[in-house]
Amino acid sequence: MTVTDHLLSIAEVAERVGVSTHTLRYYEREGLLLRPVGRASSTHRRYTDADVGWLRFLTKLRLTAMPIARIKEYAALARSGDDTEEARLELLLRHRMSVVAQLDEMTKSLAAIDYKIAGYRERTETR
Amino acid sequence: MTVTDHLLSIAEVAERVGVSTHTLRYYEREGLLLRPVGRASSTHRRYTDADVGWLRFLTKLRLTAMPIARIKEYAALARSGDDTEEARLELLLRHRMSVVAQLDEMTKSLAAIDYKIAGYRERTETR
DNA sequence: ATAGGACTTCGAGTGCGCTCGAAGTCAAAA
DNA sequence: TTTTGACTTCGAGCGCACTCGAAGTCCTAT
Numbered sequence: 001m002t003v004t005d006h007l008l009s010i011a012e013v014a015e016r017v018g019v020s021t022h023t024l025r026y027y028e029r030e031g032l033l034l035r036p037v038g039r040a041s042s043t044h045r046r047y048t049d050a051d052v053g054w055l056r057f058l059t060k061l062r063l064t065a066m067p068i069a070r071i072k073e074y075a076a077l078a079r080s081g082d083d084t085e086e087a088r089l090e091l092l093l094r095h096r097m098s099v100v101a102q103l104d105e106m107t108k109s110l111a112a113i114d115y116k117i118a119g120y121r122e123r124t125e126t127r
Numbered sequence: 128m129t130v131t132d133h134l135l136s137i138a139e140v141a142e143r144v145g146v147s148t149h150t151l152r153y154y155e156r157e158g159l160l161l162r163p164v165g166r167a168s169s170t171h172r173r174y175t176d177a178d179v180g181w182l183r184f185l186t187k188l189r190l191t192a193m194p195i196a197r198i199k200e201y202a203a204l205a206r207s208g209d210d211t212e213e214a215r216l217e218l219l220l221r222h223r224m225s226v227v228a229q230l231d232e233m234t235k236s237l238a239a240i241d242y243k244i245a246g247y248r249e250r251t252e253t254r
Numbered sequence: 255a256t257a258g259g260a261c262t263t264c265g266a267g268t269g270c271g272c273t274c275g276a277a278g279t280c281a282a283a284a
Numbered sequence: 285t286t287t288t289g290a291c292t293t294c295g296a297g298c299g300c301a302c303t304c305g306a307a308g309t310c311c312t313a314t
Contacts, residue, residue: 009260009261010260010261011260011261019302020302020303021260021261022302022303022304023301023302023303025262025263026301026302026303029264030301040310040311041310041311043261043262043309043310044260044261044262044310044311045261045262057239057243060235060236060239060240061236061240062301063232063233063236064233064236064237064240067300067301068300068301068302069300085247085250085251086247086251088247089244089247089248089251092240092243092244092247093244095240096237096240096241096244099233099236099237099240100237102233103230103233103234103237105190106190106191106226106229106230106233107230108187109187109188109190109191109226110191110223110226110227110230112184112187113187113188113191113219113222113223113226114223116184116219117216117219117220117223120212120213120215120216120219121216123212124212124213124216136290136291137290137291138290138291146272147272147273148290148291149272149273149274150271150272150273152292152293153271153272153273156294157271167280167281168280168281170279170280170291170292171280171281171290171291171292172291172292189271194270194271195270195271195272196270255314256313256314257312257313257314258311258312258313259310259311259312260309260310260311260312261308261309261310261311262307262308262309262310263306263307263308263309264305264306264307265304265305265306266303266304266305266306267302267303267304267305268301268302268303268304269300269301269302269303270299270300270301271298271299271300272297272298272299273296273297273298273299274295274296274297274298275294275295275296275297276293276294276295276296277292277293277294278291278292278293279290279291279292279293280289280290280291280292281288281289281290281291282287282288282289282290283286283287283288284285284286284287284288
């Protein structure tokens, strides 16, 4: 918390991170955040830049199909201190394998789709 | 239907296509197939090579996150004859855009994950 | 001071894509 | 011929990740 911290409302964070305010509250309920979100006057949430940074990373994990439960594990490790760094690294490395596999499958599927498209193109343009 | 056709049971198709027999029946119920699956003795399904080919392509559409409903549209077009080829081409082209976008987002996410991994590596290996 | 809108919690509802189970039928091997 | 196990239909159930709505509270601008 330095002087340069912008504390953001939930709506501002939703816009910056690209999810709904409902989803932000859901993630918090599920224990996916690294620490309790600050509150203005003990009710309205106030997010730090660090919170936003983590949420942005979280959305990348989701985008690469990491289940909520796995992200929860990762967040729990991160909350448990520095001696869980190795475990976190291993978790990310395992996830990395899955992402590479997904990219590979998608790329192969794209090739099949392109092949089909080429077929239609031939028959459509020769008309 | 040539002499060289291997008619396959649902279990054999499930194995070849990489989905469960339950899923195969579900796809059929949902109207995702191009034509009625043949039957042995009017009960047990018998799939042709063409059926398997379509199912393989169908799984690639699913793998690239095309919703069941869109696949249903595509199959309906394909069933409606040759004059829907242009419409099918457009559908596939639109889907292609989405696949490319997904690949791009995934690749960017992978970069973020790799960046995080590199950070852990530094701190873990310098110990 | 007051109005209006953004925020709060909490539980319930939704949509998608399967996945399962029951109850029964069929067919290939011994 | 009998048995075993793969097949059939049908409707219901499930898991995931949100998404929504109700009912109430708080902040900001006028």
